[in-house]
Amino acid sequence: MTDLKNAYDSGVEIAWCPGCGNFAILKALKDALARLDLPPHRVLLCSGIGQAPKLPHYAHVNTFDGLHGREVSAATGAKIAAGDLTVIVHAGDGGAYGEGGNHFIHAIRRNIDITLIVHDNKYYGLTKGQASPTGEQGTAVGLQPGGIVSSPLNPLALAISQSCGFVAQGASHDADGLSALIVEAVRHRGFSLLNVLQPCVTWDRAHTYAYYRENCYRLDGEYDPFDRSRAFDLVTMDSEKIPLGVIYRQKRADWHEAASRGSRDQPRDRTVDPARVHELFGMFR
């Protein structure tokens, strides 16, 4: 391993709330990149808008900070164009599951080799405390002072139900565990989902660090992530206890394999040769 320990420091001033779980996620990411031996220029972080999506600016790597909810789409285009880049998406629960819900579903289908890390804190932080798609029903929030009316989305169950090849859950209070999960998610060939639980220290009084420490547990070696029914039960059962770890895995052909494209056959590298079009003219004579 080359010494990449300090390679990812960007020097950009961080604009998160003090105590935010994002700090731990950023650290876990940098650790994971170093463990994966990925120099900054081989990595592309994609994000959208919100608190979590500021993360790429705080790491010295290639960055595409695009539109809210469209980070997965931009990452998909970039991965198709330059298959040799390691592409990781950082999105909030609003961007990934709300505004970008359709892209999330289709990313599972498309199974392109990118990693989606969702910072799931049940709240919209930057717009000041509205419900996110994972917000708990009944909680009084900004736009719903009488309590959240809709039931929360279960992203893990959704991903498992659609045979997502890699579904994992981490938590910001467990930076070491999270770092290991990021490594595994990036190594997985195909679309991987890593949902990261974190407290919103500004807006959420209920889901504190203490709450997560008390209720989260790491899946042990006995657990078989290839067992789909068990994985589905695990994330849908009515329990206070929250599993952390790789919840579901499945081997599927990724986009490059299914489309019969080698990762070296990159649109980025194609030269422009107008005369090439003459080969197609034969069909029209």
Add this chain to the structure above:
Amino acid sequence: MEYNIRIAGEAGQGIQSAAAILGKAAMRSGFHVYGYMDVESRIRGGLNFAHMRISSQDDEGVRSDYGILMALSQKAVDAFCENLREDGVLISSHGRDHANRMPVDIEQIAADAGAKAAVSTAGVSCICSLAGIDQDVVSKLLNEKFQGRREILEINLNVMRSAYEAAGKTGDEGHGLRPLPGTAKKDRLFLTGHEAVALGAVAGGVSFVTGYPMSPATGILNDIAKWSRNTGIVMEQSEDEIAAVNMLAGASYAGARAMTATSGGGFCLMTEGVSLVGMIEVPAVIVIAQRPGPATGLPTKTAQGDLHLALHAGHGFFPRVILAPQNIPDCFEITARAFDIAEKYQVPVFVLTDQLLQDSFASLVEPRTHQLQRERHLLDAESLDAMKTYRRYENTDSGISPMAVPGLSEHVVVVDSDEHDENGHLIEDALTAGKMARKRLRKAETVRKAHILPAPVIEDDEDTDHLFISWGSSYETVKETLKGLRRRGACCAHLNLRQLWPLDTEVLGRIWDRYKSVTIIENNVTGELCTLLETELKRTPDNLIKQVDGRPFSVQDLTDAVSDIIHVRTAGGGEKK
């Protein structure tokens, strides 16, 4: 001398493929062919037609009269016999009491051969027989079309032979139709507008295409997809248009030459992404194949109604380029050049076609490619390695910052939809924000001063008081209309705009002021070019000719409208005033 032919019937009866066989047969026999489609938004039934012109000249205006009607349904006979020329021919198994019906039962010929669906082959063969097109030419085309499907091929060949024989027996020469003179021209291609756009994209070096199907743009996506195995171009169907434009932005950022194609409704979904492209300054080619709106509008009809949409799409200010091809060869040229322009200036380039242009077809001289740019406008690995630092948004005089792609060197490439500093990191301070806004403004000025397309040319008679301005796809019909009127002694000049943004206001203003009267002709409800020129040139035209029903202008309608303005006797003969 020319044949105007209308092939009409239900959706699913093979009208489009009949037109393609007839068109290619005529082209290979040395004629010029032009045709357009008028279809309904359905897969079976209804009433569709292809209108074709086969001639020894290269007129490509939309005409509404015809001397041959091939009608595959009773509905088609009922709808279109009325406009059949007096000396015309009806080829149909319906309308048996029509005085000009060719006594050939095309449905019976197909049924006798064992496939009712071959009726269109029977009809086309009758037309070819009338036009003196050699049977071998049609036979060869059928062989190409049904390659590998022996049984169907045999049936169609039998149908062709029977139809030629039956048509020959009628001795049908009493309708003023004579075989056309012509010699085979080898370098001709038979192309639809969407094929010309797709081929132009290939010539322009496209390597990534994404999109969501929407009429009338889908043809472009289909063509690219069909060729992807041979060309290596990636065609990725997106889950929606929002995904398409964001995938395009991601691919373009990572160094691909990227394109999407859609129509007005789909483009509306893309507009936030357009603004992103403008902010992060990645190249983008976006084809907007226009159809009438608002909302779903008329999905399979035509309009030039999205000029303002393209001009104002996306919030905030950023430079852009809008081009509108004027005919099928121009679809190739403009699309091919769009990629170079987009990359050179790092801007979105909109190519505005429409249903008329997308679905029309013509025989044309094989496009030349030697004048197209081969060089890319990206920093290569060598020059990047030589740089100590790299700033994606370096504050240059031209406003254009050298573009690097990620992964090519040790420099990282940072882009941000937030306002950003020269390194691409998000900022909020007034000083940097102002610098960046001014940088984009300077880039717009660089684009405005660049000669993106050659300066607009006045066609024909400059010694006149009357100037007619049209844009994009209305070109051929306006040109033919004015040509017809000139033959009757009228004086009228024609200017067709292909570059709608930025406008060269100085050149256009000078042209405008040379004429006593200026008329704008465009296929939309409000006169979008008219409004644009009023704002940009500070000049108001004397007349505006519009079309608002989703159909293209026809030479006949335009002749009447223009005659009203310049006082030409429509019954023929010189200028009145």
